[in-house]
Amino acid sequence: DAKTTQPTSMDCAEGRAANLPCNHSTISGNEYVYWYRQIHSQGPQYIIHGLKNNETNEMASLIITEDRKSSTLILPHATLRDTAVYYCIVRTKTGNQFYFGTGTSLTVIP
């Protein structure tokens, strides 16, 4: 599985969009980008995933660059409850190992 690089921490004002970047320059053609978040020692929670095209669901949007070497998770209107560690993972759809790394600690500020 490809390695990912994320900033260690970020702040975002409540109500503003939170944009969390991830670099995955060694991603393979059949590897997807997955995003999870972990709120204060709970089990990580799935947010979104994508292959090439941008994706949106009720939680977030995922923007993947055309060369697929990086992506951005967007939380359109951050709330205090979005304060969490966000993990970017790349893997195949049938891959049997998930490696999480250290993620980005997002703090939403009132």
Added chain:
Amino acid sequence: NAGVTQTPKFRILKIGQSMTLQCTQDMNHNYMYWYRQDPGMGLKLIYYSVGAGITDKGEVPNGYNVSRSTTEDFPLRLELAAPSQTSVYFCASSYPSSGNTIYFGEGSWLTVV
């Protein structure tokens, strides 16, 4: 709507003791995983399984053993507990044909003293 269930939630062990962390899932998922998370750190994969009777090592398998006799259950055994095994342990499962989204249990807090 149980999902992934782990027991116990909290446990204190003495050095050298052994114990088993239980994990069961009711989603008929092929893949199951055990992770540990030390304070302020990311998750490290201990062991994983792609189906009943099949297990494999992850990043940090030393000091642990697993078995997968059924699709539902994936217990993690700690032999000769050491202080370095003080951590939060998460069990998880996924199913490839459903996008391989991984579902986590609520965690088991283990302290070795």
